[in-house]
Amino acid sequence: MNPNINDKDSRKIVDIIQSYAQKHSLWVLAYGTGCGAIEIPPTMTSRYDAERFGITGRPTPRMADVLLITGYLATKTLKRVIRSYEQMQSPKYVIGFGSCTINGGMYWDSYNTIKSLDHYLPVDVYINGCMPRPEAVISGFVKLQEMISNGTANGWEKYRDNLDLYRSQQKEVIKNWQMPDYNW
């Protein structure tokens, strides 16, 4: 008898198939918040062709797996980003794109942008650079694929478990919070 047969950590064949599919089919909702969004079209089209990795753009958050946040986030935009993120179906991933999402970048002393994205949303992968070139974007996606296949891309679980913490941090910057509650 295999001693691992009832082991919770052993991976079943279904899990292997699922993680393979999740890894090789990433549907992106590109939230073009900042100037970095200009690098998304060349990444997706003929020159760099992200589709060969199974990465395609999707028009609505309901269908998407990856929320790609391209650059600085004004507090007004953050509200919409949170709403979009909560409409996505899990497992879902967030990629922070550009220095602005990491530490504020060149907007570090601005009065109305957020400085560090992972106070408000669980970021799985950061791509640094101002702005990152398409090669860097694709390498970020490949990093995300590696994380999915070894099971460490679980930002959505972190968000679900620490919802109160995230909410309080979000409400610190969004003063007029008039949004419905989270629906999974």
Add this chain to the structure above:
Amino acid sequence: MSFDWIKLLGFIVTPLIASAVGFTYMGLSRKITARVQNRIGPGISQSFIDVVKLYSKKTAINHGLMQHMGPVFAITASITTLLFLPVIKDSIFFANFSFRGDLIFLIYIMVFGQLGMALGAGQTGNPNSAIGVSRGLSQMVGFKVPYVMALVAIMIHAKSTNLQEIIAVQDGFRNWMVFQMPLASLAGLLAYLGYMGYAPFDVPFAPAELASGPPSEFGGKYLALMMTSRSIFTFAKLVLFVDVFFGGASNFIELLIKTFLLYLFALFVGLVNPRFRTEQSIQFWWKWPTAIGALALLLVAWKG
């Protein structure tokens, strides 16, 4: 009537084959699109991977009963359509439910899935869905006219409303309906372009302006069900048009070749065309295809 085990097995196997073929064609179409745009493109199995991913999503949101039912209606209609088609000529295994008058029944049942989807999309309350549904239904009013005219002309010509008899009329390459009835076939094949929903007739789905239209609020498993339904329905449509216009297929290889060529026709027209506006697309069908269909009807009534 004795219970027919072979037929029962056929009912189960046919939708599975249909969805496998449909997904493969969808994957191939993405590859071909990529090559036309000078890209490398995803692998052929990409559609399978996408649908498995969607089925393995852990959450699913719905806004009410009708949204829950919409994809179910769609997949029911696709499987029903498929089961009333003689997929392979003279084969008991793939003849399924084909009966006298099945072509008339098919004209009706093929609308059912889209109506179910329209109800489901209507309940989501997304304005993009509502616009997409209204566009889709108006477009259907457009291409149904030449489509029905072509089919009626063919039914009069073959003196039968049974698909198997219509196939039997066209034995031999030179007796295919496209050569027997060129005008009706032209109208029918133009309507086929509308059925496939590639550009310039992708008015209801328009990803850039409508955020993909009717399915815009569907995610996870609902979307997976809709993709499965679409793959089966694509195959069913291809088989129907091959049966009516290209003499059916007597084995599976022939079926695959004929359906794939027909699929490529729609795909290539789609690749080189931009999108029509709604009224342009309806005007398109109510002008030439309808005129050609009416002419075909007049000719066949005058002759026969």
